[in-house]
Amino acid sequence: MVYVWDGSMTTGIPRIDAQHxxxxxxxxxxxxxxxxxxxxxxxxxxxxxLGEYAVKHFSDEEAVMERRKCPLALTNKLGHQQFVRKFQNFKKRFETEGPTPSLVLELQKELCDWVIQHIKHVDTKLASVVNQSAP
Incomplete structure (x- = not known):
C-alpha cells in the first residue's frame, strides 16, 4: 500500500501541506x-x-495552530504526543526485532494510518481559520 496526499488533506497553509x-x-x-x-x-x-522530521513538523504545525487560534490546537498537540510515543515504541521494537512482518504491519496500522486519519480529521481544521489571522 502506498499512502498518497490528496485534496481532502488540505490545511490551507502551503508549508504545512508540503510537510504533510x-x-x-x-x-x-x-x-x-x-x-x-x-x-x-x-x-x-x-x-x-523520519522521527526527526515528524517532531519538526509537529512543532511547526502546533505553532501555526496556536497563532491562528485553531479550536483543535490542544487536540492536535495531544495527538502529536500520542504519535511520538507510538513512533518511539516502533523504533525500540525495530532495534530489537529488525524489520519483521509484524513490525511492517505495525508501521502501516499504527503510524501510516494514524497520520492519514490525523491529517484528515484534525489538521484540516486549520482551513477554517486560515483567513481569520495572519500566518
Missing part, C-alpha cells in the same frame, strides 16, 4: 525499504530521519 506530503513520502519510503528487507543500518537511518 513529505511526511507521507518518508513513511512510504520506510515502508518500502522494510518490505524489501533493506539493511539494518539503512533502515535505522530512515527511521531516525
Amino acid at each position: 506530503q513529505e511526511l507521507l513520502h518518508k513513511l512510504n519510503g520506510l515502508l518500502a525499504a522494510m518490505k524489501a528487507r533493506k539493511g539494518q543500518e539503512e533502515l535505522a537511518n530512515l527511521i531516525g530521519f
